[in-house]
Amino acid sequence: MSNAQHSSSVAIANTLLNAPSRQLFASHDVEETRSMVGRVMKPHDLGVLGRSQRLDARMHHISLGDVALSRLRYGADVEIRPGPLEDFFLVQMPLVGHARIESGTEYVDSGPELASVISPTETTAMRWGADSDQLMVRIARPLLERTLAAQLGHPLVAPLRFQLGFRWRDCAAWRCLMAYLLECSTQDAELTHHKLIATQMEQMVIATLLSMHGHNYSDVQPARRSAILPKHVRRVQEYLQAHAHEPVSAEQLAQLAGVSLRSLYAGFKEFSGVSPMQYLRDLRLDRARADLLGAGDVGNVAGVALRWGFTHLGRFSADYKARFNESPSQSLRRA
Incomplete structure (x- = not known):
C-alpha cells in the first residue's frame, strides 16, 4: 500500500x-x-x-x-x-x-x-x-x-x-x-x-x-440442491412484499426457498429477470414513491430515503428517476 x-x-x-x-x-x-x-x-x-x-x-x-x-x-x-x-x-x-x-x-x-x-x-x-x-x-x-x-x-x-x-x-x-x-x-x-x-x-x-479473507471453509463448495422452481420464486416474492419494511438478507431468503444462495440467485434471475435483492430494492423504491405521493406530513426526500434503507441520497434520486421518470422532489411536490 x-x-x-x-x-x-x-x-x-x-x-x-x-x-x-x-x-x-x-x-x-x-x-x-x-x-x-x-x-x-x-x-x-x-x-x-x-x-x-x-x-x-x-x-x-x-x-x-x-x-x-x-x-x-x-x-x-x-x-x-x-x-x-x-x-x-x-x-x-x-x-x-x-x-x-x-x-x-x-x-x-x-x-x-x-x-x-x-x-x-x-x-x-x-x-x-x-x-x-x-x-x-x-x-x-x-x-x-x-x-x-x-x-x-x-x-x-x-x-x-x-x-x-x-x-x-x-x-x-x-x-x-x-x-x-x-x-x-x-x-x-x-x-x-x-x-x-x-x-x-x-x-x-x-x-x-x-x-x-481466508478461513477453514474457503475451499468448501456449496451443497448441490434442487433447482429453484417458480413456486419458490413466488414464495420469496410474497415474503418480500410483506416484509419490505424490515431488515431482510439474501441468506434468509435462501432458507425460505430451501436452496443454496447460489441456486436462489440463479433461479430467481431466470424466472424474475432480476436478483432477489434487486427485486427488494425495486419494492422499496415503490414504497418510497407511495410515501412521497401520499400524506403531506411525510417529511422530506432524505427522510423517506432513509426510512426505506437508501443511505446515498444521490444514488437514490438517480434510481428513483430511472424507475419513475421523475425525481423524488418532483413526486413530493405533487403530493
Missing part, C-alpha cells in the same frame, strides 16, 4: 472516530480502562508492562447492531488476556504502532500493514505496544456463522476459524468498506438507528470478510 493510501486511512479514522460524541472513555486508571473496554468486548485481564509506564487510554465506539466499530489505544505497553472471545469475531487493524497477537496455535506481529482476525473459539493473548492505535471491528458470531451456513447450503460441521493475519490495506474492498462505514456513521448521527440501513452495513461487512 502506498504512503498516500496509508495517510488517507489514518486521516479517515482521525476525522471520523475521534469525534467527541463517539468517545466512550479516556482514562489513566487500569481498572477503569479494563472495565470500560470489557463492556464493549468481554471481561479480560489487563496489565501494564513496566513500573515506569502509565496508561493514557482512550476509546471511541460506534455500534451498527451486530457489527461495531471501535478505535482503541492504551498509551503504554500492556498485556491483554481475554481468553476465547466466545460469541464474537474481532478484526484489529493497527493504524500506527505494533502488537503481538497469539490466538490458538498461531501468532502474528501486527502492524499498520498486517491486521489480526481473532476467531471466538481460540484462546487469545495480546501485547500492545505503547504506540499501538487500532481500529477494530467486532462481529457477532451467530450472524457470521449463520450467513456462512446459508451460503454453503448446509450447517457448519466445525466452528468458523479465520486465518489470524490479514493484510487489510492490500484488500481494496475491505479498505473502502471501512472508509464507507465510518463516513456513513459520522455524517448522520441517527443513521445507525434505521434498522434497514444497519442490516445492510452488517451484511456488507460479513460478505466482504468471508469472501476476501
Whole structure:
C-alpha cells in the first residue's frame, strides 16, 4: 500500500472516530480502562508492562447492531488476556504502532500493514505496544456463522476459524468498506438507528470478510440442491412484499426457498429477470414513491430515503428517476 493510501486511512479514522460524541472513555486508571473496554468486548485481564509506564487510554465506539466499530489505544505497553472471545469475531487493524497477537496455535506481529482476525473459539493473548492505535471491528458470531451456513447450503460441521493475519490495506474492498462505514456513521448521527440501513452495513461487512479473507471453509463448495422452481420464486416474492419494511438478507431468503444462495440467485434471475435483492430494492423504491405521493406530513426526500434503507441520497434520486421518470422532489411536490 502506498504512503498516500496509508495517510488517507489514518486521516479517515482521525476525522471520523475521534469525534467527541463517539468517545466512550479516556482514562489513566487500569481498572477503569479494563472495565470500560470489557463492556464493549468481554471481561479480560489487563496489565501494564513496566513500573515506569502509565496508561493514557482512550476509546471511541460506534455500534451498527451486530457489527461495531471501535478505535482503541492504551498509551503504554500492556498485556491483554481475554481468553476465547466466545460469541464474537474481532478484526484489529493497527493504524500506527505494533502488537503481538497469539490466538490458538498461531501468532502474528501486527502492524499498520498486517491486521489480526481473532476467531471466538481460540484462546487469545495480546501485547500492545505503547504506540499501538487500532481500529477494530467486532462481529457477532451467530450472524457470521449463520450467513456462512446459508451460503454453503448446509450447517457448519466445525466452528468458523479465520486465518489470524490479514493484510487489510492490500484488500481494496475491505479498505473502502471501512472508509464507507465510518463516513456513513459520522455524517448522520441517527443513521445507525434505521434498522434497514444497519442490516445492510452488517451484511456488507460479513460478505466482504468471508469472501476476501481466508478461513477453514474457503475451499468448501456449496451443497448441490434442487433447482429453484417458480413456486419458490413466488414464495420469496410474497415474503418480500410483506416484509419490505424490515431488515431482510439474501441468506434468509435462501432458507425460505430451501436452496443454496447460489441456486436462489440463479433461479430467481431466470424466472424474475432480476436478483432477489434487486427485486427488494425495486419494492422499496415503490414504497418510497407511495410515501412521497401520499400524506403531506411525510417529511422530506432524505427522510423517506432513509426510512426505506437508501443511505446515498444521490444514488437514490438517480434510481428513483430511472424507475419513475421523475425525481423524488418532483413526486413530493405533487403530493
